[in-house]
Amino acid sequence: MEDVKKIKTLWIAIIMLIAINLSVLTWLWFSPKGTQGQMSPERIERTLNFDNKQSEQFEIIKDKHFAEVIPIRDSIKIMKSELLEYIKQDKPDPKVIDEKMKLLTGKIKENEEKTLKHFSEIRALCNEDQKQVFDNDVLERFKKQGPREKPNP
Known part of the structure; x- marks a missing residue:
């Protein structure tokens, strides 16, 4: 049971990190100044x-x-x-x-x-x-x- 909770926690962390990375990439792509303006x-x-x-x-x-x-x-x-x-x-x-x-x-x-x-x-x-x-x-x-x-x- 303990291993299932660890795996579930790791999956949640991975999904959150992917979401954060996608958000940052989207912001860089669509921001008016973009990278380096x-x-x-x-x-x-x-x-x-x-x-x-x-x-x-x-x-x-x-x-x-x-x-x-x-x-x-x-x-x-x-x-x-x-x-x-x-x-x-x-x-x-x-x-x-x-x-x-x-x-x-x-x-x-x-x-x-x-x-x-x-x-x-x-x-x-x-x-x-x-x-x-x-x-x-x-x-x-x-x-x-x-x-x-x-x-x-």
Whole structure:
């Protein structure tokens, strides 16, 4: 009789641990920020449940996108640093600041245009069901995340 109680207790403990693990995994999967607060390419691919052909095309699109935007994002960081260093002067020239801001906003615009094109290309890979998931889940999650320090290729 004593062994039956021990086995029953162990089964209850195992079931509780499984329930806790599933709860944590569900929370990580469905939380708005997800893991590390970013909508990673892996998460997009997993959320859309791409088949093998779509996954291959997604890899090509993803690699091309990051090859284009990493240099742009790096130049944005450099331009911001230069601008901040420039305004440390006692009398910075407003015209120079304006010129630097125009260059910076041009790079930011270029980055956003490439990102928009990237998401359009991903959506074009999707079938009708995946487009619904893309529109209702991926884009909504992406809207909620803040600016990235580093892309997550």
